[in-house]
Amino acid sequence: MLEIRNLHATVEGREILNGIDLTVRAGEVHAIMGPNGSGKSTLANVIAGREGYVVTEGEVLFDGKNLLEMEPEIRACEGLFLAFQYPVEIPGVANLYFLKAAVNAVRKYRGESPVDAMDFWDLVHERMELVKMDESMLKRSVNEGFSGGEKKRNEIFQMAVLQPRFAVLDETDSGLDIDALRVVADGVNALRGPERGFLVITHYQRLLDYIVPDHVHVLVNGRIARSGGKELALELEEQGYALYNEEPGRARRAAA
Amino acid sequence: MTAAAPVLSDRHRPAFDAFMANRREPDKLSRLRREAFERFEALGWPTRQQEAWRFTDLSALQSLALQRAADAPVEAAALPTLDTAIHRLVFINGRFAPGLSKLTELPERTVIASLGQVLAADPQAVQNQLDQLPGLAQHPFAALNGAFWEDGAFIYLLPGAVLDHPIHIIFHATGGDTAVYPRLLVMLDDGARANIVVEYRGQGRYLQAPVVELSVDDGAVLEYHQLQEEAPQAFHLGGIKLQQGRDSQTQLHLMSFGGQLARTDLEVLLDGEHASCMLNGLTVGRDNQASNFYVRVDHAHPHGSSQQLFKSVLDDKARSVFDGIIHVRPHAQKTDARQNSRNLLLSKQALAQSNPRLEILADDVKCGHGSSTGFLDPNAEFYLRARGIPAAQARAMLVYAFANDSLNAIQLNPLRERLARLLAGRLALDSTEEDLTS
Numbered sequence: 001m002l003e004i005r006n007l008h009a010t011v012e013g014r015e016i017l018n019g020i021d022l023t024v025r026a027g028e029v030h031a032i033m034g035p036n037g038s039g040k041s042t043l044a045n046v047i048a049g050r051e052g053y054v055v056t057e058g059e060v061l062f063d064g065k066n067l068l069e070m071e072p073e074i075r076a077c078e079g080l081f082l083a084f085q086y087p088v089e090i091p092g093v094a095n096l097y098f099l100k101a102a103v104n105a106v107r108k109y110r111g112e113s114p115v116d117a118m119d120f121w122d123l124v125h126e127r128m129e130l131v132k133m134d135e136s137m138l139k140r141s142v143n144e145g146f147s148g149g150e151k152k153r154n155e156i157f158q159m160a161v162l163q164p165r166f167a168v169l170d171e172t173d174s175g176l177d178i179d180a181l182r183v184v185a186d187g188v189n190a191l192r193g194p195e196r197g198f199l200v201i202t203h204y205q206r207l208l209d210y211i212v213p214d215h216v217h218v219l220v221n222g223r224i225a226r227s228g229g230k231e232l233a234l235e236l237e238e239q240g241y242a243l244y245n246e247e248p249g250r251a252r253r254a255a256a
Numbered sequence: 257m258t259a260a261a262p263v264l265s266d267r268h269r270p271a272f273d274a275f276m277a278n279r280r281e282p283d284k285l286s287r288l289r290r291e292a293f294e295r296f297e298a299l300g301w302p303t304r305q306q307e308a309w310r311f312t313d314l315s316a317l318q319s320l321a322l323q324r325a326a327d328a329p330v331e332a333a334a335l336p337t338l339d340t341a342i343h344r345l346v347f348i349n350g351r352f353a354p355g356l357s358k359l360t361e362l363p364e365r366t367v368i369a370s371l372g373q374v375l376a377a378d379p380q381a382v383q384n385q386l387d388q389l390p391g392l393a394q395h396p397f398a399a400l401n402g403a404f405w406e407d408g409a410f411i412y413l414l415p416g417a418v419l420d421h422p423i424h425i426i427f428h429a430t431g432g433d434t435a436v437y438p439r440l441l442v443m444l445d446d447g448a449r450a451n452i453v454v455e456y457r458g459q460g461r462y463l464q465a466p467v468v469e470l471s472v473d474d475g476a477v478l479e480y481h482q483l484q485e486e487a488p489q490a491f492h493l494g495g496i497k498l499q500q501g502r503d504s505q506t507q508l509h510l511m512s513f514g515g516q517l518a519r520t521d522l523e524v525l526l527d528g529e530h531a532s533c534m535l536n537g538l539t540v541g542r543d544n545q546a547s548n549f550y551v552r553v554d555h556a557h558p559h560g561s562s563q564q565l566f567k568s569v570l571d572d573k574a575r576s577v578f579d580g581i582i583h584v585r586p587h588a589q590k591t592d593a594r595q596n597s598r599n600l601l602l603s604k605q606a607l608a609q610s611n612p613r614l615e616i617l618a619d620d621v622k623c624g625h626g627s628s629t630g631f632l633d634p635n636a637e638f639y640l641r642a643r644g645i646p647a648a649q650a651r652a653m654l655v656y657a658f659a660n661d662s663l664n665a666i667q668l669n670p671l672r673e674r675l676a677r678l679l680a681g682r683l684a685l686d687s688t689e690e691d692l693t694s
Contacts, residue, residue, distance in 0.1 A: 048642050051634065076644035088639040092657025101653065102643035109644065141657075142639075158643065 001026045001063060001197045002047075002166055008057035009046050016042040018222035019058070024166070027194040031208055031233060032201045034219035035241040040201045041085055043219070044170040047199075048082035049075050062166065076102075077109035079165035083155040083172045090142040095154070098142050099124065099161055106162065127160040131187045149180035156187035163191070168199045173207035185210030205237035220244045267321070268296070272403055275324070281375065284383045292387075292402025299396045308394065311577045311609055312519055312548055317491050322463055324404075325349035325434035332356050338453055339670040341424035343368050345409045348428050350436040350464075352407045356426075365414035368423060371439060374410045382410070385441060389469045391497040391523035391552075398495040398521070401437040401467040408439025413448035413476075422451040422479075422668060431460020431487065438466040444476035446501070451479045453671055457514070461489040468494070474501035474528060480508045481671055485678075486515035488543070494520045502528030502557075509666050511675060512539040512547045513682075519548040526553070526560040526588075537566035538662035540682055541574030541606075548577040553595075555588040555618075564595040567662050569655055570606035579611040582625070584618050591621040599629040600658050602651075652683040 002024040009017040016039045024030050034040050046053045047060060049072035060067040067075060090098070104114045128135065131153050143151050152172050159167055172184055188198065188211050200211055208216070208230065216232040217224045218241075225244050226232065272293050279286065301318065302309035330348050335356060338344075345368070346356035352370035362368055375382050392398040409425050427438040444450055456464055464486060472478045486492045492515045500506060512518050524533055539547040553562045568576035578597040599608030612625040632654050640650035659679055666672040 050638055050642075071647070072638060072641040073644050073646050073650075076642055082642050084639065084642075088633070088635045090636050090639065090654070090657065092660050093653055098640070098643070098653075101645050101649070102640075105644040105646060105649070162643065 001028075002067075002199070003061040004058070005061075006058035007043075007046070007055065007060060009042060010054045010056055011042060011052060015056070016222050017046065020219075020222070020224055022217065022224065024197045024199060026165075026197055028215065029192065029198040029200060029211060029213045031211075031213035031216045032199060032219050033203065033205070033216060033233060033236055035244075036203065038219045039222040040203075040219055041170055042222075044082060044085070044168050044199075044201055047075075047080070047168055048072060073105065074109075076162075076164075077106050081159050081162060081164035081167040083152075083159060083167065083169040085170040085172075085174065087143045087146075087151040087155055089144045089146075091144050093142050094139055095142050096124070096138040099158060102158070102162060123161060127157060130160050130190055131157045132183050133157050148175040149177065152176060153180065153183055153187075156184050160187055160191060165195060166197045166199075167191075168201065170201050171203060172200075173202050173204065181207060182210060205233045208233045218244065268293075268400075271324075275404060282379050282383055285386070288387055289403045292399050295393075296396055296399035296403060299394065299399060302396055308550065311579075313517070313546065317463060317517065320433055320461070322433055322435040325430065325432070325436055325462070327351065328430040330356065330428055330430065335426055335428060336455060336457075336674070338422065338424045338674075340668075341422045341453065343419075343421065344424045344426075345370065346426045346428065347407060347409070347438055349430055349434065350406045350408075350427070350438045363417065363419060365417040366419065367410060367412040369410050371408045371410050371441070381412075385410075385412075385443060386439075387469075389471060389497040389499045390525060392467070392495045392521060395495050395521055397465040397493040398467050400435075401439070401465050401495070404435070405437045405439045405467070408441060411440075411442045411450065411452070413444045413450055415445040415473075416447045417445070418449040419451060422453050422671075425452065425454045427454070427456050427464060427466060429458030429462040429464050429486075429490065431458055431462045431490070433461055435463045435465065438464060440466065440468040442469065442478070442480075443471045444473060444478055446473045447475040448473070449477040451668065453481045453483070453668065455483045455485065456492060456494075457485045458487045458490055460487055462487070463491040463493065465492075466494045468496040470496065470498040470506070472498070472500045472504045472506055475503045476501065477504070478506045479667065480506065481666065481668065482508070482510050482520075483671075483675070484510075484512045484514055484518055484520070486518065488514065488516060490515045492518040492520075496520060496522045498522070498524045498533070500524070500526050500528065500531040500533060503530045504528065504532075506533045507665075508533065508535050509662075510535070510537045510549065511662075512537070512541075512549070513678065515547070516544065517546045519550065521550040522552070524551070524553040524562065526555050526557060526562065529557045530559045531557065532561035533563075534665075535562070535564040535566070536662055536665045537564075537578070538659060539566075539568035539570070539576045540659065540679065541568065541576060542571040542682070543574065544572070545574045546576070547574075549579070551578075551580040553580075553582050553593065555582070555584040555591045555593060557585075558587065558589045558591070560588060561592040562594070565662070565665075566597045567659065568599045568608055569602065569659050570599065570608055571602040573603070573605045573607075575607045575609070577609045577611070578627075579609075579613075580625070581613045581615060582623060583615045584621055584623065586617040589618050589620045591618060591623065593621070593623045595625040597627045598658075600655065601629065601631050602655065648684075655683055656680060
């Protein structure tokens with residue numbers, strides 16, 4: 001489903017990703033762990049197509065198509081979703097309108113007619129319950145004045161409504177208390193299925209107690225240093241990243 | 257220095273003499289016109305060496321030889337309507353068009369008429385009320401209006417009179433290098449309430465230079481909406497004087513969409529304790545449009561409140577100026593005055609200028625001002641695109657959101673909805689206000 005081959009990327013001229021190879025098949029959940037500054041968020045942003053992240057070598061294929069040639073909105077319409085590490089506040093744009101615009105953009109791309117108002121309302125309500133979101137949040141401006149937990153829940157809510165085929169969760173667990181973490185995990189688990197792939201990026205093992213991955217990769221210095229099963233996450237929890245003997249924070253410093 | 261002064265006497269004095277030769281009106285009005293014209297001659301054509309006109313480029317206007325506009329037929333269908341307005345006054349080229357107006361079912365204790373109608377019925381009323389408010393003394397175009405006005409709207413509410421429906425006033429110009437000087441006189445006596453929508457519009461090239469006098473007495477409440485949607489080649493140079501009595505409340509919504517050059521000078525005098533006014537300005541500009549707001553709020557008594565928010569959205573080479581003064585007199589204690597200007601630039605060639613100023617002579621007041629100018633937030637744009645929304649639509653949504661704030665402050669639903677459609681149309685945005693807020 002998602003194939004990353006020898007991916008190199010720079011941010012502001014500094015090389016952050018150093019040759020990543022990774023294949024996620026439909027139905028699989030992969031976790032990417034790693035110390036701060038190892039390039040985890042850079043990988044997420046490269047996949048989503050954010051400006052300023054320059055791929056210098058390698059390729060990313062999404063169902064065999066060259067993902068890197070697509071505009072961010074085309075990637076989304078093709079079924080890719082990024083749950084942002086820092087969801088953006090958009091004053092004046094109501095959450096519900098934003099979601100409807102997104103759903104209709106994807107439908108238009110597929111050659112479908114705009115969503116029926118009642119169907120959309122039903123879908124929204126069903127998904128809201130999944131992430132235990134209050135209806136009042138629909139009328140509020142996107143993420144404006146939301147707490148950290150509300151913002152992350154809103155990301156999962158959007159994912160649940162848009163039903164992408166492949167989702168990248170960029171440190172969705174950071175800053176969440178245990179209840180919010182559970183809500184986020186429930187949302188992801190409800191969407192798991194044979195047609196869908198996930199890339200869960202996290203610094204801590206904690207999230208992986210709730211979203212149990214099929215594969216775990218350790219990203220160090222812009223390269224996958226080790227891959228394994230879910231037990232690898234536990235091992236990292238015990239031993240930390242010191243084993244990988246890296247100067248930490250390289251990407252973070254470059255970005256700063 | 258431009259050689260402005262000689263042009264004036266050459267061009268305007270004979271025009272004024274010719275204009276006066278044909279007028280039949282009470283001596284007092286003729287005297288007011290002469291005084292106004294002499295004031296204009298003394299002030300002269302504004303130059304950019306004058307502080308108040310430094311950022312207003314009048315050269316394109318100055319190069320035109322504008323004529324008095326002749327009568328011209330206008331189809332009713334060409335004019336906008338407002339669902340809930342049952343009182344409607346239409347002026348074509350500054351002159352009352354009874355066939356396009358609707359003045360039936362007038363409520364009691366209320367006069368809604370053209371100045372011409374009132375002059376015919378009760379000349380004293382016009383003489384006693386016109387040009388009574390202070391302000392705009394240094395404004396050359398207000399002086400020209402004082403000399404050359406032909407007609408206008410006259411709205412007078414006796415004490416306690418309350419209008420349930422808005423009054424819709426349209427000043428439409430038919431162009432052909434003409435100058436039009438509309439008038440609007442609104443007097444709300446103690447405790448009266450009114451809701452007024454004024455639209456400026458037209459075709460071709462012309463100048464509309466209106467003067468608006470709003471007198472809001474003790475405890476009266478006025479909601480005033482002004483939609484400047486002049487033709488793309490037109491000039492709009494308007495003045496508004498607002499005087500408020502004790503416990504009065506006003507809201508002024510000033511929407512600027514049209515014209516190649518538009519400027520509104522607004523002078524507010526809070527002339528009684530606990531008077532409050534809210535000023536909500538929005539400029540939407542593109543191409544080479546220039547739009548200016550010059551605002552002066554004078555707090556003359558204690559416990560006054562004034563809230564100003566002026567926004568602009570500028571594309572292409574459009575320019576906007578917001579120049580605002582809050583003046584608090586020494587004994588106007590407990591004044592609460594705020595002023596904010598926010599500008600969104602959609603192009604690198606667009607320019608927004610903000611000159612907020614405070615002149616505070618009292619010591620126990622809450623006054624503040626702020627100003628911000630910036631481009632669209634690239635993070636917000638990426639966020640929308642990452643959800644599948646095309647780049648152009650994402651930008652339009654963000655611009656709409658920025659401006660929609662100003663529209664949301666308008667309580668008059670049919671007008672707000674029309675403005676929302678106007679704005680969405682400008683942004684080629686395939687959505688309406690209901691979509692964005694429901």
